[in-house]
Amino acid sequence: MAHAVWSGALTFGLVSLPVQLFSATESHTIRFRQLERGTSDRIRNKRVNERTGEEVEAEDIVKGLETDGGYVVVEPDELDEIAPGRSKTLEIDGFVDLDDVDPIYFDRTYWLAPKDDEHLKIYALLHGALSRTHRAGIATFVMRNREYLIAVKAEDDVLAAHTLHWADELRDPADEIKTVRSPGDLPDKELKTAVELVETLGMDWKPKEYRDTYRERVLELVEAKGRGETYEKADPPPRATNVVDLMDVLRKSVDDAGDKRRKGGRRKGGRRKGGRRKGRQSRTAREELERLNKKQLYDRAADADITGRSSMNRDELIEALEKAS
Template identity: 55%
Template sequence: MVVISKEVGVVAVVWGGVLSFGLVTLPVQALTAIESHTMRFHQLQRGTGDRVRNNRVNERTGEEVPLSEIVKGYDTGVDYVVVEPDELDDIAPGRSKSLTITGFADLDQVNPIYFDSTYYLAPRGEEYARVYMLLREAMALSGKAGIATVVMHNKEYLVAVKAKDDVLVMHTLHWADEVRDPYRQIPTLPLPQAPLTPSELEGAVHLVEAMSHDWNPEQYRDDYADRVRELVEAKHSGGTVQAKTEAPPTPTSPELADLTAALQASVRRAEERATDDRKPAAAARADDEVAAKRRSGRTAELEQMTKAELYAHATAAGIPGRSTMSRDELMKALSTPRRHRRRAS
C-alpha cells in the first residue's frame, strides 16, 4: 500500500524586511501559516503513464523559450509594453523590504470578505526578541491590529498585523476596489419583500439557537480529501473504494406548511443531537467530581498523620524518592492518583 504522507513540510520564508511602528524597528521574516492538504496530481497521457508538461512555448514559432529570455508585457490592445523584471524591483526598492504600520484598528470592524492569506511574523534573530515581545504584548493588551502595506512578489498588499498567542500574525487584505459589489453580482438584489409570519421567524431563530455551539476547528475534517487519499491508496494496492450513496439535499418547498414543518423537524433533530453530545461530557464531569471528592477526603485524612505514618504509607504505595521527601511532599505524592505518579527508574 502506498503511504500518503501528511507530515508538515519545510516552512518557507516568503518575505524578509523591517517592521516599524513609530520610531521602533524590528527585522522580521514572514512565514506561511497555512498548509494545504489537497493532494497534487500530475497530468498523464491515458494508457501510457507519460507526463504531460506545460512548457514555455513561443506561439508563433512553436519553440520552447528559456526562462532567461522571458519578460513581462502589458497588452494595450494595439501592442505590448515590455517591462523587465528588474524594472519592477527598481520602482519600489525600499518598500519591498519595509512593513510600516501607519495606524491601529479594531479587526472586529473589518468585514471578513477583506481577509486573504495569513502569515506568521518571526524576529530575524534572538537579539530582537525584546522588541518583538513588546509589540506583541502591546497589541494583545489593546486588542488592536496594526495596518500597513508591504510589497511581496512584485505586488503591494494591504496587511493587518495582530497578536495571536505567542506570535505576531500578518493577514493580507483585499483592497476596497477588489471586493465586488453584491448588487452588481446578483442582479435580483434586493429581493422582493416576502411576508414572514412570526411563527416562521421564531422557528428559524430557534433552529439557529439549537444548532449553536462553541467554535472548535478540531471537530471538523476534510472528508473529501480523506476519500481521495483512500482512493489513491486502494488503486495502488489493487483494491477499490466503495462510492458514497449519499444524495444531495432537495430544496425546501417555499410553501408555508412545508417550511414550518421542516423548521420544526430540524429543531427536534438538532436538540436530539445536542442531548447525545452532552451525555459523554456530563458523564466525564461526574467522574471528575467523584474523583475530586475522593481526593479531598484523602487529603483530610493524610493531614492527620505524622511524617512517619506518611512515610509508611508511601513505602506501601511504592512511591519513588520518598526517603528525601518532606512531610508536605509525602502528602502530595500520596494524594496524587496512581496513574499520574512518576514511575520509579
C-alpha cells in the same frame, strides 16, 4: 523548519523592528499528474512561441502588458526600481479596532518573528500593546513584485500578519448575484423558529474536530482502484426544501437537533440512569446510527479506523460501526 518568505523592518512611530515573515499555513491538496490515457506517460507543459511554435527558454521570457499600440515589455529590474517599499520596510500607518475589519478583507496569514534576540523586547512590547488594546496595525509592504495591504495583530505568543484584499478587489453581491434580493416581510412564526434552530445548533468553535474528508475519500478511491476493487459512490445531494413545507421542516429540524443534543449530553459507555439492560442499549445505539446519513456514518467509520469503509454501502457501515462499538 519553515524558511522566511520575506525579511525587512517593521516600523511603528519612530520604532524600527527587524522581522522575518513565515507562511502560517500549508496546503494538503492532492496533486495528480497528467498522463496520456491508456499509458503511464507523463504530459508536460512547454513554453512555446505562439507565432513560430518553437519552445522558448525561461531566461528568454519577459513580462509584457498589452496596450492599444501592442505590448510594452518590462524587465524584472525595472519592477524592482519602482516598487514601493524598495528598502524592505513594513510601515504601520496606524492601529484600528479589530472588530472594524470585515472578515471578507482577510486573505492569507503569515507569522511575524523578530530577526534576532536583540530585538525580542520590542517585539514583545508591540505584541502586548496590540493584545491589550484589541487593535491591529495596518501597513503596506512589497513582496515578490507585488504590494500588499496587511493587518498585524497579536495571536497567543506571536504576531500574525494577515494580508488583506484591496477595497477595489471586493465584488458587490448586488452586481454579481442576481438572485439576492429581499423577499419582503418574513412571517414572524417562521423567523422565530429559524432563530430557535440556529440557537439549538449553537456550538463552540473547535477547528481540530474538522478534517478534509474529501481528501480522505480521494486517497481511498486511489487505493481501491490500485487493488482492483470497487468503491462506493457518495449519496446524491439533498433536494431543495419546498417553501410550502418550510414551517414543518424548520420545526422538525429543531426537534431533531434537540434530541441529538440531549443524547450527546449522556455519558459514554456504561449503563444509563435507571439501569437498562444491554440489549436495550444496543437497540438504542442502532436507532441512533439509523438516523445518520451516509456521510455522517462514513465520518464515524473513519474515526473508528474501520478498514474497507470506502467500499461499504450505508447498511454495511452501520453493521461495521455496531461491531466496532
